[in-house]
Amino acid sequence: MRLAAQGLTVRHGRHEALRDVRVGFDTGWTAVVGPNGAGKSTLLRALAGLCAPHAGQVLLDGRPLVELTPRERGRRLAWLAQHGDAAGDLTARDVVALGRLPHTGLFSTPGLADEAAIDEAMQATGCAAWAGRRLASLSGGERQRVLLARALAVQAPVVLLDEPTTHLDPPQQVAVVRLLRELSRDRSVVTVLHDLPLALQAQRLLVLDQGRVAAEGASGDPAVHRALQTVFGDALQIRQLEGTWVAVPRVD
C-alpha cells in the first residue's frame, strides 16, 4: 500500500473523531463518504500528517509519516482544505505557485520545471484565464479551482482532496471528476465528497460512520451500497442508470 492508516484514533478533546481506523490506499481514486461528523475530514487531515493521532500511525510507502521531514512530506502528499481556507492579496498564480514550495524551499526561486508545473495545474483546472487576479476578487467556484490547481502543482504521488467540488457548477464538477480519473492512473487520489453521485464515480468507496470504517470496496459493490444506505438512514437509494451508479434521495 502506498498510504495506510494503522489503528488510527484521533480525539478532539473528549470526542473521538476516528476510532481504530485501518485502511490502505494504492494507485487509484478512493472517495471517502459518510454522514456529517463521521470523521471524513479528520481522516484526511490525519493522513496528511496535519493532526497527531492519539493512537495508531500513518505509513507512506511503508515508512511512518512522522519520520519524514516536513519538506519530504510536503513533496509526497498534496492536500486541499475543505473550505478553501485562503485569504490575503495573492494573485491566483501566486497561490498556485505555493504548491512548488516543497520542491523549491523557501529561499530558491521557481525554475522552468516549476513554472511548467504551475502552468499545467492551472490549465488542468481551467483557471489560467484569471492568473493575475487577486484571490479575494474571485467567485467561490473560481477560488476553488485555483486552490485545486495549487494542490495539483505539488505533483505529489498522493493527492488528498477535501470536498474538491465545493462551489462548482455541474459542468465544472464533471470536469473535476474527469481530472481525478486522469490523475488516479498513476497516483493515489483520496477525496472526501458529500455529493454521492460524484463519489460513486470513484473506483473505490470508503464509508465512514461515527469515526469507524463501516464499509469499503469497489463503488459498484452491493455490500458498499447497503452500508451507504444504512449510514444515511435509508434516506437514499442507489441505482444503475445507463451503466453508471447514481444515488437518488428517497423522499417518500
Next chain:
Amino acid sequence: MNLSRTGLAWALALVTLFLFGAGLAAGSDGWSWPSHGVDDRAWAAIVGQIRAPRTLGAWAVGALLGLAGAVAQGLFRNPLADPYLLGSAAGASLAVVAVLALGAGAWALPVAMARWAEVGLVVAAFLGALGGLALTLLLARGAASTPRLLLSGVVVGVMLTAVSDLLTLASPDALRGRQGFLLGHTGYLGWDAVAWLLPGLLLTAAVAWRLSRVLDALALGEDGALSLGLDLPRLRAALVAVLALSTGLAVAHAGLVAFVGLVAPHLVRRAVPGRHGTVLLASAAMGGVLLLAADVAARTLLAPRELPVGVLTAVLGGGYLLWRLGRDAQAGGARP
C-alpha cells in the same frame, strides 16, 4: 488605486526625498535655511547634529513600525493586527519605563555607561514587546478570532500602560523628562539612536523578506502552510522575533507611536496587492514616509511649540481608519 511595483517604489522614493529635505529645513521656529543669516557653522551643527539624525531616525522608526505591522498582519492573517493593537508596543513601553525606574540615575551616567544603559533599554523593549504579544495571544486563545484578538490587545495595552503609569508615579524624578517620549516623540533621536535604528531596520527587514514566503503560505491557513512542508513553529517564532525586535527598537527610541504599523501596510496593499516580499519592504518604506511626514508636521504646525508625534499619528491614523470604515460600510463592507 492599483500601481505597479516600480510606480510605487518611485512614488515612495520621491516623497521620501522631499520629506528628508523638509526634515532638514524644519526647525523650532519654522522653516530655516542658511541664507536666513544664521552663522554657517552654527547652521551646520543644527542640521548635522539635530535635524539630520532626527529626520533619519524618525524615518527609521516609522519603517520599523511599518515592517512590524506588515509582519503582524501576515503572521496572524488579520488586517487589523499591528504592534500597537497587539499589546507588544505597550509591553515594550512598560519594559522601558521599568528599566528607567530601576536605574533612575542612569541618564546622569558617564557616556560609556550610558551606552550600556541604552543596550539595556533596547533588550528590555524587545523582551517587553515579546511579553505583551504573548499575553495578548494567551488572552485571545490564538489569533483566529479578530474581535477577541483586538479586545485582548486593547485590554493588555490598557493594563500594561496602567502599570507604566504606576511606575512613573513611583519614580517621578527619573521619568518626568521622559513623559513626552512615552507619548511618542522623535525629538530625542540623535546619531546614537540612528546607530541602533538603521542596522536594526536592515536586519529585521532582511530576515522578514527572506521569510516572506512563509507569510504567503500562511494565506492558505495554518494547515495549508503545514501541508507545504514548512516547519511552521520555528518559522513563526522567527517572525515573532522580527515583530518584537522591530517594535522594541522603535519604542525604545521614540516611545508609543500609534497607527503607523496599522496604516502603512493598508496603504501599500491597496496600491500593490501581491506577495508579502513586496508588501513587507514597501510597508517599511511607507511607514518611514508616514512618520517622517508626521514628524515634520509635529515640528512646524505649532512652532515654536512642538507636538508629540505619537499624538499626531494617533489623530491622523485614527481619522484615516474611521474614514475607511465609513467608506467601506457605504460600499457594502469592502475589505479593510
